[in-house]
Amino acid sequence: MKKTGITFVIVLTLLAGTGFAFAGQNVVIKGSTTVLPVAQVTLEAYMKSHPGVNFSLSGGGSGEGIKALIDKSTNIATSSREIKKNEIELAKSKGVNPVAHTVAIDAIVPIVHPKNKVKDMTIDQLSQIYQGKITNWKEVGGDNLTIVVVSRDSSSGTFESWGHLVLNNAKVTPKAQLQASNGAVVQTVAKNRYAIGYIGLGYLNKSVKALTVNGVTASIETAIKKEYPIARPLYMYTNGQPTGEVDRYIKFVLSSAGQKLVAREGFVPLTLETKKKAPGKKKG
Amino acid sequence: MTRQQKEIIIKGLFAIVAFVSVMILTLIVVFLFREGIPIFREVGLSDFLFGREWYPTYDPPSYGIWPLIIGSFIVTIFACLIAVPLGILSAVYISEIAPPAVREIMKSIIELLAGLPSVVLGFFGMVIVAPWLQETFDLPTGLNIVNASVILALMAVPTISSISEDAIYAVPQEFKEASYALGATKFETIVRVIMPAAFSGISTAVILGMARAIGETMVVLMVAGGAASIPESIFDSVRPMPASIAAEMGEAPFGSGHYHALFATGIVLFFLTLVFNLIADYISHKFKEVGSATL
Numbered sequence: 184m185k186k187t188g189i190t191f192v193i194v195l196t197l198l199a200g201t202g203f204a205f206a207g208q209n210v211v212i213k214g215s216t217t218v219l220p221v222a223q224v225t226l227e228a229y230m231k232s233h234p235g236v237n238f239s240l241s242g243g244g245s246g247e248g249i250k251a252l253i254d255k256s257t258n259i260a261t262s263s264r265e266i267k268k269n270e271i272e273l274a275k276s277k278g279v280n281p282v283a284h285t286v287a288i289d290a291i292v293p294i295v296h297p298k299n300k301v302k303d304m305t306i307d308q309l310s311q312i313y314q315g316k317i318t319n320w321k322e323v324g325g326d327n328l329t330i331v332v333v334s335r336d337s338s339s340g341t342f343e344s345w346g347h348l349v350l351n352n353a354k355v356t357p358k359a360q361l362q363a364s365n366g367a368v369v370q371t372v373a374k375n376r377y378a379i380g381y382i383g384l385g386y387l388n389k390s391v392k393a394l395t396v397n398g399v400t401a402s403i404e405t406a407i408k409k410e411y412p413i414a415r416p417l418y419m420y421t422n423g424q425p426t427g428e429v430d431r432y433i434k435f436v437l438s439s440a441g442q443k444l445v446a447r448e449g450f451v452p453l454t455l456e457t458k459k460k461a462p463g464k465k466k467g
Numbered sequence: 468m469t470r471q472q473k474e475i476i477i478k479g480l481f482a483i484v485a486f487v488s489v490m491i492l493t494l495i496v497v498f499l500f501r502e503g504i505p506i507f508r509e510v511g512l513s514d515f516l517f518g519r520e521w522y523p524t525y526d527p528p529s530y531g532i533w534p535l536i537i538g539s540f541i542v543t544i545f546a547c548l549i550a551v552p553l554g555i556l557s558a559v560y561i562s563e564i565a566p567p568a569v570r571e572i573m574k575s576i577i578e579l580l581a582g583l584p585s586v587v588l589g590f591f592g593m594v595i596v597a598p599w600l601q602e603t604f605d606l607p608t609g610l611n612i613v614n615a616s617v618i619l620a621l622m623a624v625p626t627i628s629s630i631s632e633d634a635i636y637a638v639p640q641e642f643k644e645a646s647y648a649l650g651a652t653k654f655e656t657i658v659r660v661i662m663p664a665a666f667s668g669i670s671t672a673v674i675l676g677m678a679r680a681i682g683e684t685m686v687v688l689m690v691a692g693g694a695a696s697i698p699e700s701i702f703d704s705v706r707p708m709p710a711s712i713a714a715e716m717g718e719a720p721f722g723s724g725h726y727h728a729l730f731a732t733g734i735v736l737f738f739l740t741l742v743f744n745l746i747a748d749y750i751s752h753k754f755k756e757v758g759s760a761t762l
Binding site for chain 2: 216241242243244328329331336337342343352354356357358359360361362363367370371374375377378
């Protein structure tokens with residue numbers, strides 16, 4: 184009894200102290216919190232089929248990841264934006280050659296109650312609504328009803344992408360309701376004709392109505408063609424063409440099995456063949 | 468091995484087991500503080516507690532949890548307004564008025580309510596109560612203070628009711644008999660004799676019920692709406708502290724200001740429940756009936 188108690192305590196302390204660090208030779212993945220869920224699920228699946236390989240995964244933001252790639256302190260930098268010119272120059276000066284691998288597309292759809300008359304919105308209107316500057320549906324062509332803004336918890340990747348692509352990093356109104364998952368947003372909006380929310384494209388279902396943005400319908404096709412404005416590719420950057428374990432991992436992410444996992448996390452997979460695997464079964 | 472030696476070994480064993488659980492608890496508290504305290508290097512204590520803005524992921528971030536504290540208190544207070552009368556009165560009915568058959572059935576139903584997982588109650592609030600509230604009162608949202616309070620009250624009723632019931636049950640038979648002998652009616656006996664005699668137990672029940680409500684996470688996460696602003700009406704959405712921690716902790720970068728701020732919120736919550744428990748403890752000692760009416 185005594186022994187197990189103490190072992191438990193030691194394990195606790197270790198967990199608390201070291202986070203996700205592993206000992207020995209390992210592959211480091213670092214960067215965007217938006218890509219984090221993609222990296223996490225694919226890595227879990229990959230490690231199951233390739234036991235004995237050490238990976239260490241952490242967030243910190245796209246900039247941090249690319250910085251780490253340039254410093255050669257990470258093998259893979261995940262990023263929700265393209266690498267900047269000055270970053271490429273800095274990398275070249277240090278003998279690092281960043282190579283981009285697009286692993287998924289993050290497309291976010293504004294959704295409303297099916298009975299809402301509004302069909303289309305501009306990015307600017309969405310931004311005004313989320314900043315709390317437009318508060319009534321009649322201002323955007325709907326009924327005379329208060330707008331209930333539904334947002335995600337501030338540390339989710341979807342929140343980050345929405346803030347970046349729609350709000351241009353302006354603050355979301357504090358009156359916005361918070362839901363902890365894409366599924367919970369769908370659930371809330373489906374039950375409330377006053378509400379507007381946003382979700383990853385993969386979570387869209389018939390209980391809610393997707394708005395078109397600047398006249399473009401959100402779909403995997405329009406997201407890939409870059410016609411749909413609230414979408415961005417997610418990248419993994421490596422130093423030169425990947426080799427060995429890194430190469431095998433990235434190939435796995437891009438494989439149909441990997442892309443299925445991508446879709447399950449609510450992102451748009453790169454290939455259309457996984458389209459029919461309806462995702463979005465997650466509930467908050 | 469003599470009997471005495473066995474006795475010593477057994478004593479030691481029990482001491483170790485007790486010590487281990489205290490140790491684990493202490494370590495959890497130490498960990499909570501170790502992860503929470505660093506936030507005060509970035510923001511002052513009063514700015515943290517009384518700041519009106521909770522924007523932990525922006526640049527520069529603001530870590531004011533005042534709206535979250537208000538959110539927690541407001542749903543707890545409303546939940547108590549509903550749960551306390553319900554809990555105490557049902558305890559009185561079950562222990563003093565109900566015939567034995569009804570008593571058994573009601574007791575088990577209330578215990579069943581205590582066994583309902585909070586996520587089930589939360590889901591009920593989300594898909595049944597919220598749309599109903601919204602339709603009935605023509606509100607912009609059904610995920611609001613009223614909804615959260617009602618669901619939290621449902622969770623607090625079993626706690627309040629069963630502890631109150633024990634307290635009422637512990638009132639000695641002689642008290643009641645004396646009361647009846649003086650010509651008091653059943654109602655007078657309950658109000659003037661039994662309730663005062665069981666006061667300390669009932670107060671403990673109420674405070675433990677409140678502690679239950681303020682620390683409850685899943686329900687407030689699902690039905691309180693989660694707006695981190697100070698509410699203006701009882702139909703506004705709020706974000707109580709546990710909801711904020713639960714929603715944001717999963718993806719807050721390890722070791723960041725946001726991460727420490729969430730742990731610091733946990734410390735505030737820890738102190739609140741500690742205070743509730745101390746009050747409960749104090750009352751149960753202070754107003755303890757002496758003589759034959761011990762609880």
